[in-house]
Amino acid sequence: MFKIAKERLNELYSKIAETFGLFIPIKKGGEVNYHVWGEGKEVSLETLKTVKSPKNAFFPQSENLMKFKTEGKNLEIIDVRWDKTEKPFVMFGVKACDYKAIEVLDKVFLADPVDTYYQSRREATTIVTLACSRPEESCFCNAFGIDATAPQGDVTTWLDGENLYWQANTQKGEALTAAVKELLTEGGEEKVEAQKASTKAIMEKLPFASLDLSRFKPENLNELFEDPAWESMSEACLGCGTCTFVCPTCQCFDIRDFKTNEGVIRYRCWDSCMYSDFTLMAHGNSRTTQMQRFRQRFMHKLVYYPSQNDGLYSCVGCGRCVNKCPQKLNIVKVIKTLGGKNND
Amino acid sequence: MRDVELKMKERASELLKSGEVARVIGWKKGEFYHDPQPASFESVEELNAFVYNGFCGANLSKYLIQMSKKEGKTAIFLKPCDSYSFNQLVKEHRIVRENIHVIAIECQGKLDIEKIKAKGFDFVTEVEENGDEIAVASLYGNGAVQKDEVLLGKCETCKGKVHQVKDEEIILHEMQAGKKNRFEEVEKLEAMTEDERFAFWREQLQKCIRCNACRNVCPACSCLKCVFDNPASGIAAKANDDKFEEQLFHIIRAFHVSGRCTDCGECSRVCPQNIPLHLLNRKFIKDIDGLYGEYQAGETAEGKTPLTSYTEGDAEPNDVVNGEVR
Numbered sequence: 138m139f140k141i142a143k144e145r146l147n148e149l150y151s152k153i154a155e156t157f158g159l160f161i162p163i164k165k166g167g168e169v170n171y172h173v174w175g176e177g178k179e180v181s182l183e184t185l186k187t188v189k190s191p192k193n194a195f196f197p198q199s200e201n202l203m204k205f206k207t208e209g210k211n212l213e214i215i216d217v218r219w220d221k222t223e224k225p226f227v228m229f230g231v232k233a234c235d236y237k238a239i240e241v242l243d244k245v246f247l248a249d250p251v252d253t254y255y256q257s258r259r260e261a262t263t264i265v266t267l268a269c270s271r272p273e274e275s276c277f278c279n280a281f282g283i284d285a286t287a288p289q290g291d292v293t294t295w296l297d298g299e300n301l302y303w304q305a306n307t308q309k310g311e312a313l314t315a316a317v318k319e320l321l322t323e324g325g326e327e328k329v330e331a332q333k334a335s336t337k338a339i340m341e342k343l344p345f346a347s348l349d350l351s352r353f354k355p356e357n358l359n360e361l362f363e364d365p366a367w368e369s370m371s372e373a374c375l376g377c378g379t380c381t382f383v384c385p386t387c388q389c390f391d392i393r394d395f396k397t398n399e400g401v402i403r404y405r406c407w408d409s410c411m412y413s414d415f416t417l418m419a420h421g422n423s424r425t426t427q428m429q430r431f432r433q434r435f436m437h438k439l440v441y442y443p444s445q446n447d448g449l450y451s452c453v454g455c456g457r458c459v460n461k462c463p464q465k466l467n468i469v470k471v472i473k474t475l476g477g478k479n480n481d
Numbered sequence: 482m483r484d485v486e487l488k489m490k491e492r493a494s495e496l497l498k499s500g501e502v503a504r505v506i507g508w509k510k511g512e513f514y515h516d517p518q519p520a521s522f523e524s525v526e527e528l529n530a531f532v533y534n535g536f537c538g539a540n541l542s543k544y545l546i547q548m549s550k551k552e553g554k555t556a557i558f559l560k561p562c563d564s565y566s567f568n569q570l571v572k573e574h575r576i577v578r579e580n581i582h583v584i585a586i587e588c589q590g591k592l593d594i595e596k597i598k599a600k601g602f603d604f605v606t607e608v609e610e611n612g613d614e615i616a617v618a619s620l621y622g623n624g625a626v627q628k629d630e631v632l633l634g635k636c637e638t639c640k641g642k643v644h645q646v647k648d649e650e651i652i653l654h655e656m657q658a659g660k661k662n663r664f665e666e667v668e669k670l671e672a673m674t675e676d677e678r679f680a681f682w683r684e685q686l687q688k689c690i691r692c693n694a695c696r697n698v699c700p701a702c703s704c705l706k707c708v709f710d711n712p713a714s715g716i717a718a719k720a721n722d723d724k725f726e727e728q729l730f731h732i733i734r735a736f737h738v739s740g741r742c743t744d745c746g747e748c749s750r751v752c753p754q755n756i757p758l759h760l761l762n763r764k765f766i767k768d769i770d771g772l773y774g775e776y777q778a779g780e781t782a783e784g785k786t787p788l789t790s791y792t793e794g795d796a797e798p799n800d801v802v803n804g805e806v807r
Contacts, residue, residue, distance in 0.1 A: 166684040168754050185603070188754055189690060198690065199720040271621070273603045274513065339604070342620060344512065373519040373544070377694035379753050391719055406720035409692075414710050414717075460595075463694050463751030464539060465511050465518040 138329065139303040139314070139321035146182075146301060150174050150229075152317045157263070158226035160194050162187050171228070182230050182296055185273060186457055190385030191228050191235050192242060195258045198382070199406040202254065202392070206400035217402075218254055225261040227313065233288035234278040234455040236266050238385030241442075241451045245388050263309045266290035268329075270297070270336050275456030277345035277469065283453060285340060286333040295329045302329050345454070345469055349477035355444035362436065366474050371431035373464045378409035380458040380467070381434070386451045389415070410434050435471045482610055485587050486533040488651050489558060492584065494525050496556050502582055503553025506544055508537045514608045515594040519544060521555075533558070535610045538591035538633050540745050542566040543700040545576040555581050560588040561656070562635070564645040565743035565779025566700035571646075572782045573741070575703045585647035587656060590628065590636040595755075597631045600624075629660065635746025635759065638663035645780055663744065667763050686731060688754035691719070695731075695748035695758050701738035701778075735761035740769060740788035743779035772796045 141149055153159050159174040162181050169184040171191050189198075204215040231239075239259075246255035266288035269276075278285050287293065291310035295302040302325040305314045314321070340346065352361070381387045391408040394401050408415055410433045416423055424430050442451035452468055459467045473480040493505040509520035510532045517532045519539050540563045548555045559567055564585065570576045597617055598605065604620035613628045639659030644650065670678055696702045696709075708714045709730065735742075735758075744766055748758040769776055773787035773795065 166688050166754075166756075168688055170688070188688075271603065273598070274605055274620075339620060369520075372521060375694065375697040375751075377697040377751075378690075378692040379694045379751070382690045382692045383753055393719065395720075404720060408719070412693075412710065413706075414712060417712065459512070459516075461753045463698055465516040467512075469512060 138325050139323055140300040140325040140328075141303065141320055141322070142300055143296070143298070145320065146180070149301075149317055149320050150180065151176070152320060153227055153229070153313070156224070156316055157313075158224045159229060160191070160226060161229040174229075182267060182301075183271075185232070185269065185271060185276075186455060186460070188383060188457075188461075190238060190383065190455070190457070191231050192238060192385050194226070194228055194262065195239070195255050196242065196246070196388065196390075196407075199404060200254065202403045202405055204400055204402050213400075215400075219257060225263070226258075227263045227265060229265045230267045230294075231264055231288070231290060232267060232269055232455075233283050233285040234276075234453040235385045236264065236288045236290050237278070237281070237283050237453045238455070239264070241386045241446075241449065241453065242388055244446050244449070263292070263313050264290040265292040265294055265310075265313070268293065268295045268332070268336070270295075270332055272336070272339055272343060273456070274344055275459035276340075276343055277348060277454035277456060279340050279343065279346050279454070280348040280350070281450055281452065281454050286336045295325075295332055297328060297332055300325060300328070347479075348469065348472050349479035350439070350450065350472060351477040351479070353439040353443065353450070353472075353476060355440065358436075358440055358444070361440060361475060362432070364475055367428055367432045370466070370471060370474060371428045374411070374427050374431050374466055375463055376411050376413065376427050376430065377463065378407075378411050379461050379463060381409035381411055382407060383457040383461050385453060385455055385457070386438070410437070431466075435468060438468065439472070439476075482534055482587075482589065485651060485653055486531075488653065489533050489584070489586060490528055490531045492649075492651060493522060493531065493556065494528055496582070497522070497525055497528070501554065502556040503551070504548065504555050506541050506548060506555060506557040508532050508539070508558075513605065515592075515597075515605060521548060533586070535589075535592040535608075535615070536594065538593075538636075538750060540566055540698075540700065540747050542570060542576075543698070543703070545570065545581060546703060549577040549580045551580075553580075556584060557581060558584050558586045559644065559646075560586060560591075561642050561644050562588075562640060562743075562745050564647070565640070565777070566745050567779070568645050568782040569741060569743055569779040570700055570703065572779075572784075573703065578782070583646055583648045585644035585650040585652065587652040587654060588642070589654070589656060590639060590659070591633045592628070592631050593633045597626060600626055600631070602626075633746070634749050634757070637661045638665075638746075640744065640777075646782070663763060664767050666757070666760055667767050670760060670764065685756045688756055689731070690754060691730070692753060694751040694753065696734060698747045698751045699734075699738065700743070700745065700747070701741045702734070731756075731758060731761060735765060738762065739765035740776075740786045741778050742766065743777070 160171045161174045162169045162184050163172040164179040164181050168188050169181045170187050170189050201217045204217050206213040246252040269285040291307045293304045305311045389408045390405045392405045394403050411430050438452045496502045504521045504523045506521050508517040509530045511517050515536045517537050522528050542563050571578050602617045602619040607618035609616040614625050616625050638661045641658045642656035742762040746759050769787050776787050
């Protein structure tokens with residue numbers, strides 16, 4: 138294990154940025170989100186939850202897929218994808234929940250047929266995770282078996298009042314470590330163990346630590362789908378996309394064409410099952426009420442996705458929806474209502 | 482506030498029991514003290530979860546678009562600021578007034594949990610409201626914060642404490658108006674150079690994730706189908722793009738609700754990126770006041786509005802610069 142003094146972190150960022158594009162939580166316009174690092178930017182590793190999750194780096198909210206140009210009868214298709222020969226990048230400060238979320242996305246985008254847009258960014262990225270030391274009441278990653286004190290990733294880091302502690306886990310992680318070696322010194326195991334123990338003690342006190350998810354099984358699909366509780370649970374839903382867009386695992390997108398003076402651009406952008414035009418087809422929409430759209434979102438997270446992915450839920454307990462829903466609806470309420478008998 | 486909550490619950494119970502109303506719209510207990518959610522109650526049993534406290538900031542009036550068309554009468558609890566939205570919705574024929582029983586309720590300003598957490602209480606276990614002081618218990622330490630410092634943005638500049646509509650009221654204590662002048666922030670923006678102002682809005686609007694929460698919560702945004710959701714409109718804009726197109730969405734929306742926006746502040750309350758969207762609306766309100774005489778949308782449910790009536794003395798839009806006639 139290595140360490141670097143907190144006040145030297147800027148040197149570390151600067152060193153990483155020599156060879157990599159560095160995405161890191163940065164405060165901009167009052168809010169902390171992942172942005173490309175540069176000298177003078179206000180890095181905020183202490184921020185527990187960025188508003189948008191790091192998924193944006195692999196699966197941008199809006200992305201051009203290709204361009205079409207027509208001249209007479211000729212149609213030219215221009216590849217506009219991110220160029221692999223550009224700098225690889227580092228995602229720095231990814232929390233355990235958000236890292237697990239990338240695993241959830243990988244199962245979608247890297248399964249056959251592989252989404253090559255996602256894949257090229259994913260492969261070019263080295264992920265440096267950061268252990269949590271100050272979880273808050275809306276956190277419930279431990280309900281999904283995630284250990285916030287020891288996230289995986291290419292490199293795992295821990296931050297305390299004095300130092301950042303650094304441990305490489307993979308080949309990519311070793312390569313990044315080699316690139317910044319001159320700034321690191323050995324040591325820190327004891328401090329890290331102490332932090333893990335103190336954070337674990339906090340984690341046990343999280344109010345949603347022991348959510349009962351036992352009823353969310355493929356065999357209960359119809360019963361859950363028909364449950365009358367969806368009606369009252371969704372009543373206050375505004376049908377906005379906040380929960381979807383702050384969610385680290387939501388993965389739906391729409392593909393559209395945009396006409397410009399220089400041809401047509403085909404782009405994709407995040408879509409939300411909360412929206413009235415989601416999966417709109419020629420005959421109309423398959424889900425005509427907000428209750429149906431609301432149900433779709435949570436059934437996907439808790440039943441459909443796990444039934445296709447060996448029981449892995451596509452919620453990681455980051456709690457962003459708990460904090461951000463304008464009307465205070467969230468997945469915890471759904472789990473408590475439908476998840477099983479052991480929810481109070 | 483506890484006494485107000487009890488009275489409200491009692492009244493809701495009476496109304497449901499007697500059959501005078503089929504449902505009551507209010508707030509229901511959440512997972513914490515600080516996250517009550519809007520809810521409708523159809524039976525006395527359901528009222529067990531009823532709650533009214535400093536975190537009931539949501540404006541409930543827009544729910545009436547659906548609820549007032551249901552079978553039977555709907556009772557609704559409205560804070561003074563929500564009553565403006567109610568009138569505006571009646572004026573625009575979005576809600577059915579005869580089917581609604583308005584209970585005007587006391588409001589002493591609502592709280593912003595994010596502001597409380599930012600004071601170091603980021604594992605809130607308990608909140609207690611003691612007048613101007615809010616006691617907060619958190620896993621990382623207990624303490625107290627001054628209410629003035631943790632009010633929702635919209636409550637800092639509260640328009641006043643007079644309900645613009647009511648069928649009955651539950652007001653047990655005197656209410657205070659906001660301490661800040663609501664046009665102060667607008668004036669700051671007006672005092673900027675064009676470049677500074679552009680940079681300000683650019684930085685703010687770049688944060689937009691296009692979740693549409695501002696639009697969907699807005700009582701003035703009551704179109705059955707928003708033009709931006711309609712693929713047939715040719716301008717359906719789903720992509721979040723931090724170039725000019727994105728900034729246009731908010732500006733177009735502000736134009737569309739101008740003259741109808743009551744300044745309820747919900748747009749800024751719900752924005753996940755805390756973009757001060759209300760400032761766009763407020764700028765238009767200030768301009769309308771200056772150009773056509775003071776006007777407050779939602780003060781009444783009748784009458785013409787400055788932008789839907791014409792007089793010969795009206796300012797010509799082309800002659801107006803920075804809210805003043807050139």
